[in-house]
Every structure is written in structure tokens, then in C-alpha cells.
Amino acid sequence: MENAHAYGLLAEFDTPADAMHAAEKVRDAGFTRWDVHTPFPVHGMDEAMGLKNSKVGWFSFCGGATGFTAGYTMIWFMNSFNYPIVVGGKPLMSPMFPFPVVYEMTILLSAFGAIFGMLFLNKLPKLHHPLLKNRRFKAATDDKFYVIIETSDPRYVEEETRELLESAGCKHMEMVGE
Amino acid sequence: MSSESPQSSKPSLDLAKYANLPNQLIVGGAIGLLIGFFAWREQFLYSYLTAFMFFLSLVLGGLFLVLLHHLFDSQWLVPIRRICEHFAGLAPILGVLGLPVILIFAKSIYPWMAIEDPHSDHALHVKYALFNPTAFWVVSIALFVVWTWLANRLRKHSLAQDETGAATHTQAMRKYAAGGIVLFAFTLTLGVIYWMKSLEHQWFSTMYGVYYFAGSVWTTLATMYVLTALLQRTGHLAPVVRDSTFKDIGTLFFAFTVFYAYIHFSQYFLIWNAAIPEETFWYVKRENGIWWYLGMLIIFGHFFVPFLTMLRIDVKKKLTIMAPLAGWAWLMHYVDMTFNIKPVIDPEGHGISLSGMIQSIASMAFIGGFLAKFFLKSFITHAPFPQRDPRIAETMGVYVELESEAQAQTKSAKA
Structure with a gap:
């Protein structure tokens, strides 16, 4: 199985608004192991992701x-x-x-x-993170916005997750390996 | 009342039944003060001075927040800026209420005025350039003229912008604020030196102006917090006030809690460390009797209680905690003013007297009632918040497209 070594599903968005709406959808779907990467802080993202005040x-x-x-x-x-x-x-x-x-x-x-x-x-310092290998992900420090849902998430079912992100307006999606 | 319709779904609060409260305060206060004037003249004068300094804090605090808003081109202050402008606009009223008593009875209030030959007292001799009756009169009046002028200039432009929406008003207000902040620092320091610090003219403290300033803005922010919450519920500020407005006012209130403590500690620390009699006598007197407990109350009540309460970010948005804390801040600031003024007539710290209590409450009610009356009058006759401030949309959390952006979009749509 290819997915046995997959880290997660990476979805790319063009605007902060799209990424924020996607985050709201992912939050409402009840995912727990996921994250959003943006080139700059996006106001309201904490709420969109359902993050509580930091400890x-x-x-x-x-x-x-x-x-x-x-x-x-x-x-x-x-x-x-x-x-x-x-x-x-x-x-x-x-x-x-x-x-x-x-x-x-x-x-x-x-x-x-x-x-x-x-x-x-944040479990830092960390010697390696799967996303760092991904070539496309470089744009997270430039002009693209990413939502990543880990395959280890209990709610993760590839087909449904793809549909969810597509419905949120994702233009490009790819699996990221471990 | 204004034409703003409340957007919140909460039932709006109706304060109409309290409309007569300022008048009741004025009448009640006036009766108390009249009794005091004839029966306990000394208590009357010093309590009146304490209340005057307390409310001067709110007027100058309001003026400071307006200046701050324009200097930093801030967005979070927009909802409460009009209230601050009205607070600052109370300067002439406070001047009329306070100055006659202070100036006419100056000889009974300020011991240095009663010294026959000012050159026989060394401290007074070297400070004679500032500490002479003529300068006292001239500066006292001039300070209120400056504050009134500055407050009116700023409010005039702000109100004119409600009509025209022109950016030139914002630019003009920025210019007034840039010069005004310097003027503010000098005038506040002069005022507090003349009216409060000169009660003990031998004393030195270079931090006194900033010490009063820190306490003043602290109290003003507490007041603003509660006023904003009230006016949101009555519907006046409902369109512009958001959760973040309270968080921002709360955060600055918290910052000033620390700032005040830092300044007051620094003043005490330098005097304690240097141990020079000309400076220490001021604090030594304030270790007698009840003043010791008041000093402790300032350390713990003015700093530790609000500091530890407001450490958590979510507390700053909870009215159930912040409203009692704001009331507490008023009490603490009053204690602070009393701690500065009253030891002059009770150096031994005998304690709370009935006459002192009656005069304190009556003075607060009288001046507070008048200021509340005039504040409400100006609040009701003008729009409750700056209607066309350049940052009003941002404050309301709405993104307004720039004209250039809109044009670019229609072009790309056509193509």
C-alpha cells in the first residue's frame, strides 16, 4: 500500500481567505491532526482552526x-x-x-x-519534518497557503478528505511521504 | 438620543431612570460641602482638592487617549475616541469648579503661601521663581486655558469630519497631537506640582509628574472600559464595539497597572536608597498611623490585585470581573490621591474622621455630578463615535475595497 508511508494530504490555496474557509471546514469536520501554513500571520486563523488560547x-x-x-x-x-x-x-x-x-x-x-x-x-527542536522535503511546499514562505491533514488522523479517509478539501476550493492537492 | 440602531440581539439597556442622578449628586454634594465650608473648613478644602485632583485625572486621561490615538494612527481607539474627546472637553468645567476654591483659599491650603517672608525659608527661596502667588495664579489659569484650547481644537476637527469625511481633518488632528503631547507633558507636570506637590514645598521628586500621569491614565482606562460596556448595551456604541475593543482597553489598563507600580516604586526606591532628609520626610510622614496601611493598600490594591487578576488574556474580556475591578481602580486612585494630600492636615495619621468622610464623599459627588451632567449633555448632542474616521471600517471588522482594487477587478472581469 502506498499510503502506509504517506505523512498526509497537502492542499494548496491561492488566497488567505480560501485557506481560512478550508480551515473552518476541516475544523467543523472534526479533524484533530492537521495544520495550516501561511507566509504571514492571518488574523482570525486561530478561530478558524478552532485553536484555544496557548498554554x-x-x-x-x-x-x-x-x-x-x-x-x-x-x-x-x-x-x-x-x-x-x-x-x-x-x-x-x-x-x-x-x-x-x-x-x-x-x-x-x-x-x-x-x-x-x-x-x-511545539515538540521542538525536531531534526526532520516530512513537509520540508516537499518541493511545492516551499511556496508556503512566498505566496501560497497550505492545509495539511495527517493520515494518522482518526477521521482521515482519503476519498472523503480529498472531497472536503476540493469543496473548499483547493486547486492542487498531493500526498506527502514520510 | 442618537439615530444609531443597536445591532446586537441583546435587549438594550435603558438608563433613563438614572437621568436625574447627576442633579441629585450635585445637590447632595453641595449640601455636604456647605456644612463643611462652615463647620470643618480645613477638611472641606483638602477633600475638595482631593476630588479635584481625582477628576483632573479623568479629564487629562481622556485628553491623553485622544492624543495617543492620533499619534499612533490607531484603530482600536476609534469606538471610544468621542467619549475621550468629551472627557477632555470637560476641562473648562473642572476649571470653573476647582480653581476658585484653590486660588481663593490658596493661603489656607498651601503652607508655603502663608510664609510671611519667602526668603526666610531656604526651600521656598530657591524655588521662588515658580512658588510665588502671582505665578501660581497665572499658571493655574493658563493650564486650563491650554487644556481647553487643545481639547476643543481636537474635538472640533473630529466633529467636522463627521460631516465632511475629509482626510484633512485627520491630518490636522495629527498635527495638534504631535505638538499637543509635548504641551500635555509640560502642563500636566506643572499642574500636579502646583496643586498637589507644593503642599509640601520642601520636597523633591523628579518623578512626580509622570507618577500622577500613570495613575491618571490607569483610572481613565478603567472608566472607559465600563463606559464602553454600558454604552454598548444602551446601543450607542453597539455598531462599532467588538470583543477586541474590550481586550485592547483591558490590555492598556493592565499595562498601566504595571507602569504605575514601576513609577511609584522608582520614586520610593530612589528616596529610600539615597536617604536624604529633604526627601525622606515625605514618606516618613506617610508611615504614621493610618497612612502606613494606606501605603500598603496602594502596593497590594493598586498593583498586585489588578495585576494578578488581569494576567490571563480572557479575563480582559469578562465584564463580570472587569467592572468590579474598574470600581476598585476608582477607589485605589482616590486612596492614592488621599495618600498624597491628606497627610498634610493629619501628619500623625489619626484615622478616618466623620468630617473627613462627609467632605470626601460630598466633594466627589459634587464635582462628579457636574462633570457627569456636562458629559451626558455633550454625549447626547453629538454622534456617539467618530462617524467617518478613516479607520472606522477597520474597527468594525469590515474590509472596504480601495477604488483602485475595484477598478482592477472590473477590468479583469471584462477581459
């Missing part, structure tokens, strides 16, 4: 909270516990003077949380 925020929040606590703990440990040192006649520990450091730590670790959380959720 990256939780990673940055946890990172930020860790940074905040770690910043205060670090300064307290260094300046008033492990090696108490009086600077400028100020108290050994106060919420005031460490704050710039605490604030920077909060930002640094929440940025780390955002970056690494994003990489983790």
Missing part, C-alpha cells in the same frame, strides 16, 4: 513566580544570612533594595518559561 502563559507565569522567589531568597541568603554585610547603613534585609534584582529575575525566568515552554509544546 505558554502558564510556563511564563511559573517561570516568573520562580524568579521572584529565587531573587529574594538569593539576596537574603547572600547579604543577610550567609555573609551579613551592612551597606550604606541600611537594614540587612528589606523588601526594597533587592527589588531591582528580583524584578529582573522575574522577567528573565518568565522569558525562559515562555521560550522553553513554547519549544516544549
Whole structure:
């Protein structure tokens, strides 16, 4: 069987509007393993694809909270516990003077949380992706819009899926191998 | 009322039964203030000043949002721009309400005015160029003239554009905004130095202007959020307001929550770190008695509560959370103004007095009632949002084809 090694069905569209309508159809048909590739961000695509708000925020929040606590703990440990040192006649520990450091730590670790959380959720880095072999797919960074439905999707039945994408106005379709 | 028909299917809200509320506030406030004027003169003056500074925040905040809109050629602000213009247009009303009290009783309000020989006090001596009664009078009046002029220029062009739809009005408003933002920064700083900071004339803080500005825009955005939601439900703004309008106002509100905290912390931090008596006395006084708790309330209530509440993006679209938060923002801004003004008459922080409570509420009701009355009057007599702003279609989420595009399409259709 040829399809045993197929990654998915790639459908090409000429305009963002066509791709968006196709995405709505695919979403409504209940597919779960699929994606849309466009040369630039298309407003409203998240909704058309039925994507919920990203979970990256939780990673940055946890990172930020860790940074905040770690910043205060670090300064307290260094300046008033492990090696108490009086600077400028100020108290050994106060919420005031460490704050710039605490604030920077909060930002640094929440940025780390955002970056690494994003990489983790996207399963990146990835050494290879089947779409990268496809010659036609290069246009995804130029002027074409693609919807790809993976063959591993439980809803995937080749004939029906082809019909669905054709009815959405797809001009060109091809199977992408693993 | 306006001719706009509400597009939303929700039953529209009717606020007609509250039409008399501003009058009731004015009368109630006036009675309270009259009692205060004769019985508790000091409380009356300082509470009135607090309410004046509170509402000045909304007027200047409105003006700032209009300037911001034109400077950045923004799209999200279009639905609420007319409301902001009316807010800014309240400047002369606030001037008439506030200046007579501030100017006539200046000697009772500002201790530096009562010093017999200004050159006997070193702090006053070196600041004499600004801190003398003549400059105080002239600048106070001039500031309101400038704000009134700028607000009226911007609103005049905006209203004219409703009629003509000409792009020249947008271009003119941009020019006013470009010069206006500089004027705005200087005038706001001068105003807040004269009316609020000079209560303790020995004090120094280079951040005071921006500190007041941050709190002002913060409060204005909270107000705008609730007003937009209300006016969407009454149908006035229903054609232009979308989900993203609330998200955008909420996001800027959130940003200003952080900005205010950043500025106020920086002011405190520099003074704390330098530990120079000329600067620290201001905060030392505010650690006495009740002022300590008010200070804590500002840290936690003005920053942490709204910050943590609004962190999630979906919260910014939920009126059930945002409306109480906006009310809370009003309270916090009032606490902030009180924290700046009232320790002058109660340096020990004895606590809340009945006279103080009555005067605070009466002043807020009196000035707020007048401003609400004039705001409603201008809102009702004009279109509720800029009718023919170049970005109105974009705001409504509609794509309007350019003429060149339409021509190209008919050509290709013929071919």
C-alpha cells in the first residue's frame, strides 16, 4: 500500500481567505491532526482552526513566580544570612533594595518559561519534518497557503478528505511521504 | 438620543431612570460641602482638592487617549475616541469648579503661601521663581486655558469630519497631537506640582509628574472600559464595539497597572536608597498611623490585585470581573490621591474622621455630578463615535475595497 508511508494530504490555496474557509471546514469536520501554513500571520486563523488560547502563559507565569522567589531568597541568603554585610547603613534585609534584582529575575525566568515552554509544546527542536522535503511546499514562505491533514488522523479517509478539501476550493492537492 | 440602531440581539439597556442622578449628586454634594465650608473648613478644602485632583485625572486621561490615538494612527481607539474627546472637553468645567476654591483659599491650603517672608525659608527661596502667588495664579489659569484650547481644537476637527469625511481633518488632528503631547507633558507636570506637590514645598521628586500621569491614565482606562460596556448595551456604541475593543482597553489598563507600580516604586526606591532628609520626610510622614496601611493598600490594591487578576488574556474580556475591578481602580486612585494630600492636615495619621468622610464623599459627588451632567449633555448632542474616521471600517471588522482594487477587478472581469 502506498499510503502506509504517506505523512498526509497537502492542499494548496491561492488566497488567505480560501485557506481560512478550508480551515473552518476541516475544523467543523472534526479533524484533530492537521495544520495550516501561511507566509504571514492571518488574523482570525486561530478561530478558524478552532485553536484555544496557548498554554505558554502558564510556563511564563511559573517561570516568573520562580524568579521572584529565587531573587529574594538569593539576596537574603547572600547579604543577610550567609555573609551579613551592612551597606550604606541600611537594614540587612528589606523588601526594597533587592527589588531591582528580583524584578529582573522575574522577567528573565518568565522569558525562559515562555521560550522553553513554547519549544516544549511545539515538540521542538525536531531534526526532520516530512513537509520540508516537499518541493511545492516551499511556496508556503512566498505566496501560497497550505492545509495539511495527517493520515494518522482518526477521521482521515482519503476519498472523503480529498472531497472536503476540493469543496473548499483547493486547486492542487498531493500526498506527502514520510 | 442618537439615530444609531443597536445591532446586537441583546435587549438594550435603558438608563433613563438614572437621568436625574447627576442633579441629585450635585445637590447632595453641595449640601455636604456647605456644612463643611462652615463647620470643618480645613477638611472641606483638602477633600475638595482631593476630588479635584481625582477628576483632573479623568479629564487629562481622556485628553491623553485622544492624543495617543492620533499619534499612533490607531484603530482600536476609534469606538471610544468621542467619549475621550468629551472627557477632555470637560476641562473648562473642572476649571470653573476647582480653581476658585484653590486660588481663593490658596493661603489656607498651601503652607508655603502663608510664609510671611519667602526668603526666610531656604526651600521656598530657591524655588521662588515658580512658588510665588502671582505665578501660581497665572499658571493655574493658563493650564486650563491650554487644556481647553487643545481639547476643543481636537474635538472640533473630529466633529467636522463627521460631516465632511475629509482626510484633512485627520491630518490636522495629527498635527495638534504631535505638538499637543509635548504641551500635555509640560502642563500636566506643572499642574500636579502646583496643586498637589507644593503642599509640601520642601520636597523633591523628579518623578512626580509622570507618577500622577500613570495613575491618571490607569483610572481613565478603567472608566472607559465600563463606559464602553454600558454604552454598548444602551446601543450607542453597539455598531462599532467588538470583543477586541474590550481586550485592547483591558490590555492598556493592565499595562498601566504595571507602569504605575514601576513609577511609584522608582520614586520610593530612589528616596529610600539615597536617604536624604529633604526627601525622606515625605514618606516618613506617610508611615504614621493610618497612612502606613494606606501605603500598603496602594502596593497590594493598586498593583498586585489588578495585576494578578488581569494576567490571563480572557479575563480582559469578562465584564463580570472587569467592572468590579474598574470600581476598585476608582477607589485605589482616590486612596492614592488621599495618600498624597491628606497627610498634610493629619501628619500623625489619626484615622478616618466623620468630617473627613462627609467632605470626601460630598466633594466627589459634587464635582462628579457636574462633570457627569456636562458629559451626558455633550454625549447626547453629538454622534456617539467618530462617524467617518478613516479607520472606522477597520474597527468594525469590515474590509472596504480601495477604488483602485475595484477598478482592477472590473477590468479583469471584462477581459
